[in-house]
Amino acid sequence: MSDVLGFLKVIVQRGINLAIRDAITSDPYVVIHIGQQKLKTHVIKRNCNPVWNEVLIFSIKDPNVSINLAVYDKDTFTLDDQMGMAEIDLKPYIAALKMAKGLHNLPNNCALKRIQPNQNNCLANESSIIWENGKITQDMRIKLKNVECGELLIQLDWNETPNCKGLESEGTYARFNHIYIYICVQHIPDHGLGHPARPEGSPEI
Template identity: 45%
Template sequence: MECLLGLLKVKVVRGVNLAICDPLTQSSDPYVVLRLGQQKVKSSIKYHTINPEWNEELTLSITNMMHPVKIELFDHDTFTKDDSMGDAEFCILDFVEIAKQNLSDVPDGTVMKTIHPEKANCFAKESHITWKDGKVSQDIVLRLRNTDTGELVLHLNWVNIPGVAR
């Protein structure tokens, strides 16, 4: 059994300009699925929108920081298989490595690392891993793949588990 390193709280904030899967209404009924290893969590469905506001927090247990978080967006359909609306993924290695450090002497609001968009990631713009209010956090905008349009806005927070060594 792998050792629990901590919890990754992923706040699914919103989707921006997502694909239209329901042509009659010029909208979609999107929801988000996050996967990490064998874990799978999903958001609620937001009906009749291509710019959904979720503001939902989903939690993943981190036992291996080498695995990427994989994201899929789907359009909910009642009578047929849900349609794919794109996917993305991001690496948590830098985030977890910073979160596992003793940051008690680091000034509040310090940007610990900046991650730039590149071919190897789905970032739509640069993202900062920040130490603020006693927490490591990161705001992310991901460009969706395997679709013509759409971005997903996330906010990450790290939760240390009492009794788990840093």
């Protein structure tokens, strides 16, 4: 495991207004690829606003990989219908993890970085990378592509075990007179659609 930097939990929380692929509804599930790894959620029957709250765990060896996800409608006698896809750039999240190396006792709900939606990142609204209780997570509302409608709420959560190589610090905090100085924006959590809460009972590595 010496070449593994760490483990990325992708928490697939819920879908919003997903496309109809059967007569009046769909049976959606989510497939996620990171590098050569592929994991998927369970199927939720007859629901275009499904709640999964499912944790998919990937080992990360290359910090430059992207998350590729797709939503499908489960069919019994034909090929599963696609209900949209998205590619998620991990670089902002990885950069925030490196920036926070060596920092301790930050205030909870501290926003280390905010990412604005643009034509390249599939975000439906602003996404914040948050420090809370020593953990750094990113909540994302993803607008699916190549489909008439549909969004996904997911959360990223990084974990390292003693056997992991770990991410190297980029030295993005300054030392001045033996005091570490950092800038932190206080984040007020929004438990609506924009910034969903972490699902309870997420397994720990």
